[in-house]
Amino acid sequence: MSSVTSSSGTSSSASGSSAKLELDNGNSMYAKLVVGADGSKSSVRELARIQTTGWKYSQSAIICTVEHAVENFCAWQRFLPNGPIALLPIGEKFSNIVWSMDPKEAVDRNSMSEDDFVKAVNLALDDGYGPHPRSKSFEGGNVFSWLKADSTSSTHEGFELPPKVIKLASHRMAFPLSLMHANSYASKRLVLIGDAAHTVHPLAGQGVNMGFADALCLSKVIAEGVAVGSDIGEVCS
Structure with missing residues (x-):
């Protein structure tokens, strides 16, 4: 996608107005409402020229997928001196790791051998650190x-106790943590939700909880608009 603009005369809406999305392949798409739910580096937000406010945390996070010997049914989190570690089930015998720590420690742990990293994860989740x-x-x-x-x-x-990690199932990635808040969540025919609208520290999974709440709120607003015959792409004053 290369741009998001307001257009008219090409949509099926009663008002004849729509959003136009110009794709990189030269094609165009039209919609009554464009929902930017494309993450913290949202292309929709950038193309709509919506500015953001925020700051960097003095931490980085290592993320990866790990495998257990048994299925993990629970989300776990432990608070460590340098930041929390979370173990999040994704089905079968796999979980995602989100481990927050200071940037130097993140560099060191990201360069560990796989065996040493797995040992460090199990130590952090179980009986290490006090x-x-x-x-x-x-x-x-x-x-x-x-x-x-x-x-x-x-x-x-x-x-x-959390199930033991037996091996890595993906590459490790480390990235700096930051807070970001879009200065506007909505404009004509466009709305931002989830990480496209706001990002926070991954502590306790509040980012995904806010994303679910955004989706629920937006669906209710759209349903109410459809019920009374209003244009779902218009911004209410």
């Missing part, structure tokens, strides 16, 4: 427990 909940294995399962005490009583709770 205190670990006291645990013991029950027979017949990978379930752990520890005794939690407060000033009034003690309770016995279940605790489960």
